[in-house]
Amino acid sequence: LQEMTASIGGFDHNAQSLRIVTKLEHRYHQFDGLNLTWETLEGLVKHNGPLTGFPGARPLPVAIASYVAKDDLELDHFASAEAQVASLADDIAYNNHDIDDGLRAGLFTVADLEGVPLVGPVFAEVKAEIPGIDESLHIHESVRRLIGLMVGDLLAETRRRISEYAPGTADEVRRLGRPLVAFSAEMRQNDAALKAFLFRHMYRHYKVNRMASKARRVVKDLYRLLLAEPECLPPEWQTLCNGKGSPETGRVVADYIAGMTDRFALDEYRRLFDMQETP
Known part of the structure; x- marks a missing residue:
């Protein structure tokens, strides 16, 4: 759709989500959209971080630009802590379930995962702890542990940042200039390595x-x-x-x-x- 609509402003899935909930849905006689709160709309648009106000910022999608002209979503600031949590929770679920899906679809094997930081050691740990474990249970148990490790890291790093930055209000969270909710540096590296593996072995599989x-x-x-x-x-x-x-x-x-x-x-x-x- 992005290619087909390039001459009329293009297509962006985040912008389309905003368009759906503010224009395309018809549930009220007085106005279009779903009558969502400012905080919900802000989180929908900025859950991955600010869209403006930094070097290399891309031009705004048409749907977002037209909406913020009448309702400022403060695109140069971060979203709320809740939206930041939602973004990383999505990352955790997406990556781990893609491991599950990729293995069960035969796009890659457990052996292929051996060199992936965090992931390989967890699969090896489960196999060592439970000799002869069924392959399906091996995958399920390993993915469950990976999710737990990522969630635990996210909680620990976020607690550390809350203690360090001590934001007193939701607006202070938005104006920190960096995410309040985040993985540790080590987990960010592990997450990047996993994404790179999935890109090569799954998303670009023939x-x-x-x-x-x-x-x-x-x-x-x-x-x-x-x-x-x-x-x-x-x-x-x-x-x-x-x-x-x-x-x-x-x-x-x-x-x-x-x-x-x-x-x-x-x-x-x-x-x-x-x-x-x-x-």
């Missing part, structure tokens, strides 16, 4: 590349067709369009596709391109 290639073709074909023929959109989406090929219609089509699950996208693709399918 089987994953093939599926990603198929997905790109589905998204591009859907976008091109619906932009050229918006009358093929469901009626409630057609009413939002402004003629064939217009920027407004392009954004509507992007919103429509972005809201699809994988299964729905494939079903919609078949309905639109397979002559044997019922529209």
Whole structure:
């Protein structure tokens, strides 16, 4: 979608999340969106850190720039402690469950993990403690311990930072100039090494590349067709369009596709391109 919408401002998943909860959802008669608190919206947009006010900051996605023009989310400051926790909790869950998924899918083996800091030693520790352990249980127990170690490190380092910086208010947390919630330096290195391993062995595995290639073709074909023929959109989406090929219609089509699950996208693709399918 980023490629297909480059001429109309592009596509960014964080910006799209903000767009969904402030514009696309319709639950109230008086206004669009979900009526979320400022703190929730701030955390959604800035959970990975400030977006402006530092060297190398990227241009803001259109959806974020247009929203903050009317509601300042203080993009040059960090988000709340709660949002920082959510960001790192997501990292912990994402990485560890990708270890589980990658092993069970056969994209890499336990032996491949031996050289990965923290991960390799934990898998070896479990195997040494429980000789003859079933492979599935070996994976489950190792991942469970890894999650525990990462959570424990996060808690310890965050307590240390709270003691050192002693923020007294939520605004002081935002204006520290650095995260209050964080891994230790050693765990950050371990986390980076794990991400690098997963990138090489999982996210760029040829089987994953093939599926990603198929997905790109589905998204591009859907976008091109619906932009050229918006009358093929469901009626409630057609009413939002402004003629064939217009920027407004392009954004509507992007919103429509972005809201699809994988299964729905494939079903919609078949309905639109397979002559044997019922529209």
